Structures are given as C-alpha cells and as structure tokens.
Amino acid sequence: MARYTGPVCRLCRREGQKLYLKGDKCYTDKCPVSKRNYAPGQHGQSRKKVTEYGLQLREKQKVRRFYGIQESQMRMYFNRADRMAGITGENLLKLLELRLDNVVYRLGFASSRAEARQLVRHGHFTVNGNKVDIPSSILKVGDVIQVKERSKNSPKFKEFVENHRGNTVRWLEVSPEEYRGRIVAEPARDDIDIPIEEHLIVELYSK
Known part of the structure; x- marks a missing residue:
C-alpha cells in the first residue's frame, strides 16, 4: 500500500484528536481539529454506531498515523512484539518509539x-x-x-x-x-505520551 500523501490534517480530523503531524501548526489556532472537530467528508458530522471492531481499528490506525508507518510495517512490528518477553502492547509501542x-x-x-x-x-x-x-x-x-x-x-x-x-x-x-x-534507557509505558489503548490493537491482530 502506498504512503498517504494527502493533507495530514484530515487524518487528525478522522481520528477526532490532534496527532501532531504538522509540527508547530498543531499548537496554534490554525489547527483544523480546533476549528472542525469532526471527520472530513460530507458525512463527517453524521452520527455513526461504533462497533468493537471499529474501536480496535481506530486505535490501530491512530498508531500508524502517529508514527507514519504502513500496514505491512505495523504487522511486522506486532509480530516482533508478540515474540518478545513482556506485555505485547507495550512492546509494540517500545519498538515504535525506538x-x-x-x-x-x-x-x-x-x-x-x-x-x-x-x-x-x-x-x-x-x-x-x-x-x-x-x-x-x-x-x-x-x-x-x-x-x-x-x-x-x-x-x-x-x-x-x-x-x-x-x-x-x-x-x-x-x-x-x-x-x-x-x-540511556528503554522507553517505559509512562514515557510514551500518546493517547493510545494498545490492548485494543493486540485484540485486533489476535483475531
């Protein structure tokens, strides 16, 4: 799958929160998430029922967008984290941080x-x-x-x-x-400040 090359602010709006993909702009009033905090597109403001799978998928997509990785890379990191000792979700975030x-x-x-x-x-x-x-x-x-x-x-x-x-x-x-x-040390879960519920990603890939 090709890397996304469109407006990155649309990705933040799709996830409903700032992913800090534009650097300094994300901290100003020009941030589109502050102005239009709903999904892009003509149906962005409509209410949608969120399923368990939908929640898991959104968490996975959020992590991919935070770190700018493709689906194949995400799967590779998950498989590697799953083989490591410790908690798989935390191992995944640790690999991405490194x-x-x-x-x-x-x-x-x-x-x-x-x-x-x-x-x-x-x-x-x-x-x-x-x-x-x-x-x-x-x-x-x-x-x-x-x-x-x-x-x-x-x-x-x-x-x-x-x-x-x-x-x-x-x-x-x-x-x-x-x-x-x-x-100087491996990143601990407390050091990773992104708002992610990594257990949902583990549940998604473990199906």
Missing part, C-alpha cells in the same frame, strides 16, 4: 516525525559514528545519534541549538551544543 525517525523527533532535531523521516533519509545523522539513512532503523540503549559535521551549519540545526529548552524525555540524553543525543 525507530530512528521517532528518536530524532523526540530529541528535538525535528518539529514532527514526518520532518524527522525526511532529515534521516537525506543523510543528516550518524548512529555510533556511522551514517544511517533508514528511518525505520530500530535503535538500542547506548546508541549515540549525532548530526553529521557538514550538516551542523544548516539553519535548521542551528535553530535547534538556539531554541533548545531542555529534554523532557527521560530515556534520552541530549547535548545540544554537540548536536548529539544518546539513548
């Missing part, structure tokens, strides 16, 4: 996950000193993410250093002056 594009976003190098994916694909980052341009790369504790030397003069990254307000994610350590971040 994606390189999400880590770049969490470190503050990008204003959205979509922007982070683009920056990674363009080769602006190294992991443990090696160039990595695959956004879906799963990182681990101890990995060091750094802006490449030639990219440090970019206005984008200079702005990051100037406007850095401190790290709010406990499992990451940020050194803005060095354009560097490090994973």
Whole structure:
C-alpha cells in the first residue's frame, strides 16, 4: 500500500484528536481539529454506531498515523512484539518509539516525525559514528545519534541549538551544543505520551 500523501490534517480530523503531524501548526489556532472537530467528508458530522471492531481499528490506525508507518510495517512490528518477553502492547509501542525517525523527533532535531523521516533519509545523522539513512532503523540503549559535521551549519540545526529548552524525555540524553543525543534507557509505558489503548490493537491482530 502506498504512503498517504494527502493533507495530514484530515487524518487528525478522522481520528477526532490532534496527532501532531504538522509540527508547530498543531499548537496554534490554525489547527483544523480546533476549528472542525469532526471527520472530513460530507458525512463527517453524521452520527455513526461504533462497533468493537471499529474501536480496535481506530486505535490501530491512530498508531500508524502517529508514527507514519504502513500496514505491512505495523504487522511486522506486532509480530516482533508478540515474540518478545513482556506485555505485547507495550512492546509494540517500545519498538515504535525506538525507530530512528521517532528518536530524532523526540530529541528535538525535528518539529514532527514526518520532518524527522525526511532529515534521516537525506543523510543528516550518524548512529555510533556511522551514517544511517533508514528511518525505520530500530535503535538500542547506548546508541549515540549525532548530526553529521557538514550538516551542523544548516539553519535548521542551528535553530535547534538556539531554541533548545531542555529534554523532557527521560530515556534520552541530549547535548545540544554537540548536536548529539544518546539513548540511556528503554522507553517505559509512562514515557510514551500518546493517547493510545494498545490492548485494543493486540485484540485486533489476535483475531
């Protein structure tokens, strides 16, 4: 299935909440969810009966849209999480949080996950000193993410250093002056602030 390339604000309206897909715009009065908090389309405002399957599907779609992944990737992550020790739903979210594009976003190098994916694909980052341009790369504790030397003069990254307000994610350590971040622990469920009921996704894929 091809990646969605339409207006991302429609995705937020479809889920009935902000998914923070547009970066800074999501925090302003220009956010379409604030103006039109109903699903897009001519039937968006009509009342619909939500089934158990519908609830499960919406949670799965919400996670896909938060992290910008396709259905095949979502299924792959679920199967991997199911084989891991611990709670499958929490394992799934942990894997998604440890994606390189999400880590770049969490470190503050990008204003959205979509922007982070683009920056990674363009080769602006190294992991443990090696160039990595695959956004879906799963990182681990101890990995060091750094802006490449030639990219440090970019206005984008200079702005990051100037406007850095401190790290709010406990499992990451940020050194803005060095354009560097490090994973110091695995993300716990309490560290993942997206409003998701992951058990519904597990129920959906377990059918």
